[in-house]
Amino acid sequence: MTRVTCAAVLWVAVAAVVPAVAADDHAEARRTDERAPAAATAAGAQPRAAYSPREESLGQAALEARESLFTGSAEHGWSLFREKGCIRCHAVWGEGGDIGPDLGRTSSLGHINAGQLAGVMWNHVPRMWEKMEEGGIRLTPIAPKEMSDLFALLLFIRYADEPGDPAEGKRVLAKHSCDKCHSIDEKGGTTGPDLGKWARFVNPVVWAQKMWTHAPKMKDTMAAMGVVWPRFEASDLVNIVAYIRSSAVGDSKEYLEPGSIERGQRLFEERGCASCHTLGETGGIGPDLQTIDLPDTLSGIASQMWNHAPEMLQEGHKRGDDSKSGVTGLEAQEMADVITFVLARRYFLAEGDAKQGWKVFFTKQCVACHGIKEWGGNVGPRLDPIAGNASAILMAHAMWRYGPEMLTQMAERGIPWPRFEGSEMNDLMAFLNEETR
Numbered sequence: 001m002t003r004v005t006c007a008a009v010l011w012v013a014v015a016a017v018v019p020a021v022a023a024d025d026h027a028e029a030r031r032t033d034e035r036a037p038a039a040a041t042a043a044g045a046q047p048r049a050a051y052s053p054r055e056e057s058l059g060q061a062a063l064e065a066r067e068s069l070f071t072g073s074a075e076h077g078w079s080l081f082r083e084k085g086c087i088r089c090h091a092v093w094g095e096g097g098d099i100g101p102d103l104g105r106t107s108s109l110g111h112i113n114a115g116q117l118a119g120v121m122w123n124h125v126p127r128m129w130e131k132m133e134e135g136g137i138r139l140t141p142i143a144p145k146e147m148s149d150l151f152a153l154l155l156f157i158r159y160a161d162e163p164g165d166p167a168e169g170k171r172v173l174a175k176h177s178c179d180k181c182h183s184i185d186e187k188g189g190t191t192g193p194d195l196g197k198w199a200r201f202v203n204p205v206v207w208a209q210k211m212w213t214h215a216p217k218m219k220d221t222m223a224a225m226g227v228v229w230p231r232f233e234a235s236d237l238v239n240i241v242a243y244i245r246s247s248a249v250g251d252s253k254e255y256l257e258p259g260s261i262e263r264g265q266r267l268f269e270e271r272g273c274a275s276c277h278t279l280g281e282t283g284g285i286g287p288d289l290q291t292i293d294l295p296d297t298l299s300g301i302a303s304q305m306w307n308h309a310p311e312m313l314q315e316g317h318k319r320g321d322d323s324k325s326g327v328t329g330l331e332a333q334e335m336a337d338v339i340t341f342v343l344a345r346r347y348f349l350a351e352g353d354a355k356q357g358w359k360v361f362f363t364k365q366c367v368a369c370h371g372i373k374e375w376g377g378n379v380g381p382r383l384d385p386i387a388g389n390a391s392a393i394l395m396a397h398a399m400w401r402y403g404p405e406m407l408t409q410m411a412e413r414g415i416p417w418p419r420f421e422g423s424e425m426n427d428l429m430a431f432l433n434e435e436t437r
Contacts, residue, residue: 051385058398059385061144065394068148069348070265070341074258077153080146085137089128092157099131100124103157113350114151114392115429119420121396125403126417139404147397155347156258156340159298164204164235169243176230181221184247191221199248201332203256204237205339208302209332215309231307234300256333259298259340267338271330276315279345285315289342290349301339348392350426357424357431364418366428369409372435379409388437390429 051059081087089099096102112120121128132139142150173179181192192214201207211218222229268274280290295301305312330338361367369379376382380402386394399406410417420428 052381055381055385058381058383059387061397062386062389062391062394065144065147065391065397066389068145068393069391070261070344071145072148072150072152072155072261074149074153074156076146077149077151080142080150081153084140084142088135088137089131099135100128103154113346113426114155114348115350115352115395115426116423117154118392118395119422119425122399122425123417123419125399126407129404129407139400142397142400144393144397147393147400151348151393151396152261152344153258155344159296159340159343164238164240164242166239166243166246169236169239169241172232172236172240173243177227178230180225180227184244191225192218195244196248199245200252200254202241202245202253203332203336204241204299205256205302205336206254206332207237207241208299208306209330209335211306212302212309212330212335215306216313219310219313229310232303234295234297234303237299237303238297256336259333259336259338261337261341261344263334264337264339264341264344267330267334268341271334271338273338276312279342280349286312290345294342294346298336298339298343301342302335350423352423352426352428352430354427354430354434357427357429357434360420360424360428361431364420364424364428365415372432380406383432384436386432386436388433390432390436392425392429395425395429 087096089097091097091102094102129139131137178195179188181189183189183194183196185196186194198207198210201210219229276284276286278284278288278290281288295304367376369377371378371382372384407417
């Protein structure tokens, strides 16, 4: 996986606010909405006007954003970072501007999902625009597809592995008796390959793939030697790589490309992953990868795959899948692609609570500017055209496009910029989808 050496993306979510409307009024508003069609017909009211061009544009953007969720390219996103000027304010792993936070070192936020991160970025919009104006940075439009590319890059950045601990890696190898079979620069066992020859592979996913490919043979050999199958913690592979690299001769490095969500989705089906694992559904032989507790890094998930290799190999044997065309035949880049796809699903499709989102829509005063169905304000565009396609990409695109106008409107009314905490942005999107679907 190529380590990106530049700044990262700015994006935010969309909502609108003006004078407060009590959340308790929503129940009556909905009852009124339910009675509205019959009452309007009885009174001879005219049909509601067609969508305005701005509302139609919102609907098109929502659809484009939804269709772009899993097609983003981290490589294209990196190019956009430079073109859009993000690098002038933000750094990644210490390289880039220092006005905004280093987006490769935001461990205090944890590995939050796309909706939560959009909420965090929303909170910083006023300061962000202020700094952009001070620095003479021109606001350039970011289309939904481009925003998808930026999301893909940030996903890659946030799930890349931190440097490992060589001392801890040495301890892990000794704990699992790896030196009984493997040597490092010809010092140690001879049953397995010399690990020093793998030192050039910087990313732990490559190691996981090589171990995975040899898992059937390793399983038999270890059983014959009475060695228990090693089970790795999330950071063990990173630490092992750090130790091997510190002990082996030579300093050449080989990287993987950033994982491709699109390729990973195709491989998930083609290599039989979907025959055992579901994504947000029930009925699979293996756990549902959308909801199961998983590590926060690519190598952490690769380690978990390794831990379950004996069971997976046994199941594959039952199904007659012992060929290179199956899961055990994944190349390193393919494994990175599949893992990236699984992470992306979890990242983008984290579920919100529509009932809580209803409260967010009112307490953040979105309702005073935006209408849905027959209720709400008309300062901003009505939200019905979203048609159930609200997503973090749409929120970021809309905020980036209309944020300055929204700030002006709010300042004129003396309304503070709202802050989103925890899952509130995901809840808001769930509410919008339920109401506009």
